[in-house]
Amino acid sequence: MGLMNRGRSVPGLLASFAHVDAASDAIRALRAKGHRNMVVYSAAPNHELEEALSHRVSPVRLFTLIGGLTGCAAGFGMTIWMSHDWPLIVGGKPIGSIPPYVVIAFELTILLGALSTVAAVALFAVLMGKRGIAYDPQFSDDQIGIFVPAAGEQTGSLEQMLRAAGAVEVRREAA
């Protein structure tokens, strides 16, 4: 999941599903058994999987808001301060006249709002993501993947549970 995938890998089971309802059944069954740290792979976002996983809303929206407000403040701050730093009357208007500066503040709101949104995704989805989790190239094509960390005795029963839900293939990943 990280930029580099060298490092220690997590032991567990990697199951592939061809059917979306089978995958959601497996997710529900795993959650019911208390397995909450699974990783689900899919080629596109899917509402059924999201419902089964019932994640909280992503915190990126907070970054969008902070970035946007910072941009807006920076836009007004910069234009007003710079006008007063070299006070020059143009067209009989006040030195720091707000209406034309709205344009600059608007542009910087959008700019910093967008950039901080992307930075938040880079932070949460890439840099802070779990590392060493097994992956299969089919998951970006047409299969749904579920990885469950598991070791020792519980592996057998988990494998059975995944197969019962309708997994096409279950692979054991060693550390």
Add this chain to the structure above:
Amino acid sequence: MAVAAPSHPVGHEGLVMNQTHAEVTRDVVATLGKPSRGYVLLLLGAATVFLIGLLSFLILVKDGLGHAGYQPPIFWSVYITTFVFWVGIGHAGTLISAILFLFRSPWRTAVYRSTEVMTVFAVMTAALFPIIHIGRQWIFYWLLPYPNQRFLWPNFKSPLIWDVFAISTYFTVSATFLVFGLIPDVAAVRDKVSGWRKTAYGLASVGWRGTDNQWRHYSRAYLYLAALATPLVLSVHSVVSWDFAVSIVPGWHGTIFAPYFVAGAIYSGIGMVLTLIIPLRRALGVEHMITPEYHFDNLAKLTLLTGSILFYAYGMEYFVAWYSGNIFEQTTFYRRAFGPYWWAGWTMIICNAFVSQLLWFRKIRTNLTSLFIISIFINIGMWFERFVIIVSSLSNDYIPWAWDQLNPTWADWAILAGSFGWFAMWFLLFAKTFPIVAIQEIKEMIPMPRKRGGHH
């Protein structure tokens, strides 16, 4: 826009449903295969035209703006015209990728990537022109607010400085939006290719694996990016229009300018989208993904809508000129139709206001040959619209003895042509390097198979 019932069997949300997820990946990855001879020839042609423009630009840098034919009273001409033209082209991309995303218009999915790419490269092209136009290109950074030796800051009351902020923000945000949308698709390509290409796409996919956690942040962020880009689309050409409207030149000083320019920008942008994707879908073998009955019909309806707004704006400009009782305004508009630039004035009205009205007919909207021809008229008409607004307005200012005409020179035409070469070069390179049809979003619309059968 309302989505008409397509005439051939398509499934839920208008996509051709007889495709599976695996087929979508396969077909889109196939577009990145070995380039054909036609592609290479086109690329070489584009590069040659660009080099001709570059050479002319270098001569202009060496000798000065005299080559551009500037003379009193006209000091804004082909370069500013071309700047506004390319910025306008850039509008359709973000409209289709962001606004139609928020409106949940399903037909955008198959075409949005190509229009977004067009946007980024068009704005990149546009950004060159103010710099070409300023004459002393090596000091263009004077436009930016940076601490300099004389403690001077830019005049933020000037629309030209607003424009610097608007264009650079638009370029940054639309490029970010494009790259952000590409990441899952690049990951899908990574998993289908081998060798050095796998390494390259692997690096470009920045560790994307499509995990639940990644999608959770990604989908939210995409929504916010679309929400931020939406007011941006409407603002950029408004700000460009204020470059003119805030001045007091007759023919420029109109309150209608912002919406008039935004409608014109979207109209010209969709014109360029049509010009690009009609040949492209055939060249890349994705005809089954972008269909005349659905995608082109909707694009044509959007063209008709914006073309009709332009028709209204043209009429309203003449009405206001007459109704204002202002002799300068009236003279400018009389001369637009019957003065020395009558040919440009009528080209604009015929190509934009009249030709767009042909799209009332569904037969024309779904016929790719007629759409392609109309799109060429739109491209020509919209370039001339800016030429008319800029050059013909400046040619008859307040003092009749100062009236004069400007004839574009070889340097104008060569650099204009060069900009098309530059744009086409980037677009062609992109189309063979990255998926030009959005794999991930198309998959999102095709229901996944279910073990219990039926749909969700």
